[in-house]
Amino acid sequence: MDQKQLREFESHCIQEEHPYCTAACPIHVDVRGFMAFMAKGKLKDARKILDRSMPFPEILGRICDHPCEQACIRNQLDESLNIHGLEFHCVSNTSQVLKLPKLPGKGGKVLVFGSGLTAMTAALDLARKGRQSTIISSASELGGSILEIDDTILPLESRETAVQMLERYDVTITLNQKITPERITELTNDCDAVLFDLDTISLDILPADRIEADPISLHIGGKNFAGGGSLTGENFSPIKQVADGRRAALSIERFLQNASLTAQRTGEGATTTRLYTSLEGVAVLPQKTQKEQHLSPEEATEEAGRCIQCECMECVKQCQFLQAYKEYPKTLVRKIFNNESIVQGTRQANTMINSCSLCNQCTVICPNDFPVAEVCRTAREQLVQAKHMPPSAHEFALEDMAFSLSDTCSLLKHQPGTDSSQYLYFPGCQLSGSSPETVIRSYQFLCDHLDGNVGIMLSCCGIPAHWAGQPTQFEQVLTAFTDAVNSMGMPTVITACSSCLSIFKEFTDDISVTSLWEVLDSLENLPASTAELPSTMAVFDPCTAREQKLVRQSVRNLCSKIGIEIDEFPFNAELADCCGYGGLMQFANQNLGERTAKAKGERSPHPGLAYCAMCRDNLVSTGKPIAHLLDFLFPDPDVNSLLERPNPGFSGRHENRARLKQKISESLFQETDFTTAPHSAIELLIEPQVIELMNRRHILEEDVRKVIHHVNQNRSYFINPENNRRLAKYRPIRVTYWVEYSEEDSGYRIHNCYSHRMVLPEDQP
Amino acid sequence: MTTFSFAQDTPWKCAACDQPLIPRKMSITYLKSEFHVELMACPQCNMTLVEEDLAVGKMFEVEQLLEDK
Incomplete structure (x- = not known):
């Protein structure tokens, strides 16, 4: 990723965009931060926020015409925050807390003609930047239009405080001057820039050679700038005057630095915002006080508490991964x-x-489709490279994949007794590992009911390699798959796994692929289920079926045909959570994988029904009663509690896959020649808690057998004479396994x- | 060179040599890094003992650290 790509990605995430109030404020006061402090009664901290962005909080805090309130998102719910009332309350009960620094003098003499808020603001801002600024006015006191405001709203002391502030930053204030065009020419001869405050200076005494003010820079030609106001016929707006003063000050600063007056200034003044804030779950809570009324401390705290602290965080709200790392996409990508x-x-x-499930839920939720999964997966490829x-991080999962692809588990056959295939059943490695019996039963059903021969392929689609950022391995698996389908005469591939389906659809050409669910849904004679059904069940869509609308629909059709009533819940279907297996999350970050599975299960209180073997196994591990749809369609007569069938664990999966191949080979193809490793005969006695420990530590029974075989x-x-136990180790390749054991009959x-x-x-x- | 000692009394004995274990200085390696440590080992055949606490504790921590280097 280069800087340019980083910026491009960052721009997708809107979490750091201004909230609505701040965007609407021409000087971008951090109203949200202000409200957070006010809601806690921390007036001094709130005042600090005003001091930082308002030139004269004593004045503006009392008389601002608050365009922010119109933008407040609460308007869509009840009514806006009383932002004006709260600012008034704050400045009335605090004095200046934050004193912004004055930069060292750096030359540049600026004359400001006029006495209104534009003149005052520009003079203050320029003085803070180290410019020598002088206010020249015919008036006898500063203020311009605001002098007309009633003393009960804007007391004299407020204006006096503002004058003191200007003086503290060494602004020279020259009042009671006669201002004529000639006098202006004379005074401006030896200055570097001039600002005319149109609140108090009429257009007719401005330089005759002036051009119309540029709306971005307020430049009127030469070294002259003009802005502010009410004498140009605009309605008097204190915040507009302050914003003009600030804009003019910045233009003059650029002018003095010989920089562009207009480049990159789109963020100044009132803007729109790209922020998205959901109002879902926000209680309706109208204002309790009249807008004009002065607030009591209690009323102020309560009113500020109505602020919902606008932000987006829509993806983070749903994603366990982003929550765990306390990131939103913009900070994540950085x-x-x-x-x-x-x-x-x-x-x-x-x-x-390596902890992202690469499930794309966030991308679907995001108003700008931020591609978190793609960013994380590409980063993995980069790490590998x-x-x-x-x-x-991924070795264990990749070895598991290699095992599924190995001769011990993989199989490719035409339907018994035939030498061609119209279809090729591809149950997927996880269904084979989780429930080999349903693979056999569903295969037989397809053979019996499909019009055409159905071959079978036990293998893996390679998605673990894709998730692990291993393009070479992934490519090899796909090529082997394509060659296999080719060798079978290009039958239509029927997958029982949404991950396999998504991989084959995205990464292979010319191969026709469909899902088992669509095929079963199209058949007249569904198997008559003998299983006892709970009254209502929740279908848990796997994350890899996010873009498989037809698959999701077929699953629901099948449920309805066998009499399962479905509870539909939010954050399913195209918004479904991952179960913790996606992106190999559970291998790189076991605890997060478990939390993710738990969160998925908790989306519905009803017993679950999955059609992804990993979802089923991971959810059942969290204690969620959940069955696989095939468990109902092709129930195992020996299993009573379909909803509690335990997760076979990693060793169980290996064994199931190997046995599945053996069983199919023996029963359907009468093949009996299987070579077994010398250690496979070692009989193990393992208590459930040790099995659980082995699963957590990614140690297979196969590994344990290898250790014992090796040391025997x-x-x-080592031997412990106290209890006669043995402790042995063996390092087959990259990991040293230790086993503490004792020999029994x-x-x-x-x-x-x-x-x-x-x-x-x-x-x- | 600093040597970290993880040697401590242990009931385990080497079965093949029938010897109690003694502390032994050695180098253990991972991902091109080398560490000088003292672990319990058989005085005769030098077979090294790594007990559970060390394997899933300090050793695991260092492995994770090195993997991110």
Whole structure:
């Protein structure tokens, strides 16, 4: 990712856009921050915010014509915040808290003609920037139009405070001057820039060679600028006058620096905002006080508490990953960019990059389709390419994929007794690992009911490699798949897994692919389910079916045909959560994977029905009663509680896949020649809590057998004479596995297992 | 060179050599980094013991740290 791409990505995220009030404010007062303090009764902190952005809080806080209130999003619900009343309350009960610095003098003499708010603001802003600024006016006091405002609203002291502030920043104030065109020419001869405040200076005494004021810079030719106001026929608006003063001051500063007067000034003044804020769940709560009424401290706190602190965060609200890392897409992409830029040092964001489920829920929610998944997945590819991908992140999952693709599990056959295929059933590695019996039953059903021969392919679609940022491995799997389908005479592939479907649709050409669900939905004779059905169930769409509307519809049709009543809930279908498997989240960040699965299950109180094997297994692990749709369509007569069938775990998955191949080969194709590894005969006795520990530590029963087999030959294990237990280790490739066990008559009892990646001296290659 | 010692009394004995374990200085490696440590090992065949606490504790932490380097 380069800087340009970073900016492009960042611009998609609107979380940092101005809230509506601030955007509408010509000087962008941080009203949201102000309200947060006011709601806590922290008037001094609130005042600090006004001091930072308002030139004269004592004045503007009392008389601002508050365009912010019109923009307040509460207007869509009840009525706007009483922003004006709260500012009035704040400035009436505090004095200046924050004193902005005065920069060292840097030359540049500026004359400001007039005495209104535009003149005062420009003079103050320029003095703060270190310019020598002088106000020259025919009036006897500063203020211009605001002098007409009633003393009960704008007391004399407020104006006096403003004058004191100007004096503190060394603004020279020269009042009671006769101002004529000749006098102006004379005075401006030896100054560098001039501003005319049109609140108190009439157009006819402005320089004769002036041009019409440029709306962005307020430049009227030469070294002259003009803005402000009411004498030009505009309605008197204090905030407009202040904003003009500020705009003119910035133009003069640019003029004195010989910089462009107009470049990159679109953010100044009242703007629109791209922020999106949802009002869902916000209570209707009208103002309790009259707009004109002065607020009591209690009323002020309560009124400020009506502010909903506008922000977007729509994606973060739903995503466990973004919540866990306390990021929104804009900050996330910046961290990823920084992570990529590190040459030497710790790449702090690696785990974060590998923890995204790549499920795209956020992108669908985002008003600007921020592609978080694509950013994270590309970052993984970059890590792999730079050889910086942490080995522990995905190795286990990729080895699992390699196992599914290996000869032990994979299979490619035409329908028994035939030598051609019109269809090719591809149940997917996870269904094979989770519920091999339903694979067999559903395959037989397809063979019996489809018009044409149905071949079968046990394999993996390669999505783990794609998620892991391993394009070469992914490509190899896809090529092998394409070659296999070719060798079968290009049958239509029927997948039982939404991930496989999405991969084949996106990454293969010329291969016709459909889902098992659409095929079953199109058949007349659905299997008659004997399973007992809960009255209402919640269909949990997998995240990979986000773009598979027809699949989702077919699943619902099937439910309806077998008499399952469905509870539809929000954040399902195209907004569905991931179960924690997506993007290999659960391998790179186990705890987050578990939280994600739990959050998905909690979306509906009803028993769940999944049609993705990983969703089913991950959700059932969190305690959610959930079945796979195939469990109902092709129930196992030996299983009573379809909703509680346990997650087989990683070892169980391996074994299921290997047995599935064996069973299909034996029962359907009468093949019996299977070679087994020498260690596979070792009988293990493992209590459930140890199995759970092994799953968490990504240690397979296969690994345990290898360790015991390895050390049995030469007694190269440790022994504890107190209890006769053994402790043995073996490092097949990259991980050293340790097993604490004891020998019993019926096999080896496993007490504990752990592993490490560090290499001991005797294991050095 | 600093050597970190993780040697501590242990009931485990080397089964093949029938020897109690003793502390032994050695280098262990991961991802091109080398660490000098003291672990319990068999005085005869040098087989090294890594107990659970070390493997899932300090060792795991260092592995994670090195993976992000």
